[in-house]
Amino acid sequence: MSRAHATSRFTVDLDALTANYATLKAQAGGAEAAGMLKANAYGLGGSHVAAALWAAGARSFFTAGVGGAEALRQLLGPKADVYVLDGCRRDDAPRLIDAGLIPVLNSIEQIAHWRAGGGERRLAALHVDTGMNRLGVRPEEAADIASSGLPVALVMSHLACGDFENHPMNPRQLAAFRAVRPLFPNARVSLANSGGIFQGPDYSFDMVRPGVALYGGGPFGKPDQRIAPVATLEAEILQVRDVPAGESIGYAASFEADKPIRIATVGVGYADGVLRSNQPKGQVWFEGALRPMLGRISMDTLAVDMSGCEAAQAGRFVELFGPNLPVDEAAARAGTIAYELLTSVGTRVERTVNSAG
Numbered sequence: 001m002s003r004a005h006a007t008s009r010f011t012v013d014l015d016a017l018t019a020n021y022a023t024l025k026a027q028a029g030g031a032e033a034a035g036m037l038k039a040n041a042y043g044l045g046g047s048h049v050a051a052a053l054w055a056a057g058a059r060s061f062f063t064a065g066v067g068g069a070e071a072l073r074q075l076l077g078p079k080a081d082v083y084v085l086d087g088c089r090r091d092d093a094p095r096l097i098d099a100g101l102i103p104v105l106n107s108i109e110q111i112a113h114w115r116a117g118g119g120e121r122r123l124a125a126l127h128v129d130t131g132m133n134r135l136g137v138r139p140e141e142a143a144d145i146a147s148s149g150l151p152v153a154l155v156m157s158h159l160a161c162g163d164f165e166n167h168p169m170n171p172r173q174l175a176a177f178r179a180v181r182p183l184f185p186n187a188r189v190s191l192a193n194s195g196g197i198f199q200g201p202d203y204s205f206d207m208v209r210p211g212v213a214l215y216g217g218g219p220f221g222k223p224d225q226r227i228a229p230v231a232t233l234e235a236e237i238l239q240v241r242d243v244p245a246g247e248s249i250g251y252a253a254s255f256e257a258d259k260p261i262r263i264a265t266v267g268v269g270y271a272d273g274v275l276r277s278n279q280p281k282g283q284v285w286f287e288g289a290l291r292p293m294l295g296r297i298s299m300d301t302l303a304v305d306m307s308g309c310e311a312a313q314a315g316r317f318v319e320l321f322g323p324n325l326p327v328d329e330a331a332a333r334a335g336t337i338a339y340e341l342l343t344s345v346g347t348r349v350e351r352t353v354n355s356a357g
């Protein structure tokens with residue numbers, strides 16, 4: 001039985017992913033590069049991303065949620081180090097131990113859950129908050145934890161402003177992190193996310209934890225020559241129509257043509273992750289040019305100005321982001337960040353993975 005194809009498709013280029021992995025690892029000098037796989041690898045598909053990173057030499061992986069971490073353990077086998085970012089909640093310890101997972105302990109309370117649940121002598125990671133106030137123990141709590149004899153394999157912290165090229169938070173957090181480090185002489189240490197890797201060699205320590213730059217987002221929230229595009233979102237033109245001057249397009253009649261125009265109705269909408277906040281700046285790429293979206297984004301469709309473009313025909317595909325329209329630029333036009341665009345791609349979008357190697 002043949003199935004009608006979807007009107008939108010999402011393609012992941014695993015060769016570009018592994019090229020980015022190599023770039024980030026080289027940029028981090030001698031440090032190990034772990035793969036950040038939370039949220040189904042930023043929406044790209046956790047299992048094929050994990051397998052590709054493993055093949056590229058990655059041996060440490062971070063994810064959020066015990067369930068996803070268990071699946072990673074199954075997929076990657078016993079030799080991978082699988083870290084759980086949300087740590088050890090009240091009843092997590094037995095499952096973490098069963099699957100040989102490493103919790104990133106985020107509070108004194110989590111340390112107690114880990115110890116009480118059987119983790120007393122097992123290696124864990126410790127998250128020290130150096131200024132973000134999200135997860136992690138406070139630096140002043142670290143000395144007591146160190147002297148308690150908890151076996152800490154990795155001490156890590158996270159930068160609040162790693163994606164800013166010159167933000168005073170970065171040196172401040174670096175200094176706070178350095179002050180904690182001597183308390184754990186036997187532990188490895190890790191501070192840098194994608195942006196942190198590009199803050200200078202001091203930020204790389206033993207391990208870096210890139211996420212978005214693996215997946216094609218620039219480390220500083222804008223397109224970056226060093227990072228290859230990995231994910232492409234495309235959608236099919238369903239209909240081309242001529243709109244006379246004075247008529248409006250779409251819900252709320254919020255766009256009015258001031259001259260005769262030709263538009264394409266494209267089969268992708270906010271249910272697929274093309275945010276309504278694309279109005280009024282959103283664009284698509286088609287036949288060598290960026291072309292503006294017009295009017296409101298519907299659930300299943302959006303309108304694009306194709307005036308003067310003979311090639312615009314039903315059945316052709318336009319690019320929402322990808323090699324011709326960087327995901328950072330598409331995100332900025334919708335008032336958000338690449339992370340949100342990548343993780344918003346909807347379930348009915350057809351998914352394909354490409355790899356030559």
Ligand SMILES: *Cc1c(COP(=O)(O)O)cnc(C)c1O
Nearest residue numbers: 036158193194195209210211212
């Ligand atoms: C998400 C995350 C990262 C990766 O951040 P990117 O900005 O995507 O590189 C690294 N460390 C922690 C703790 C994270 O939560």
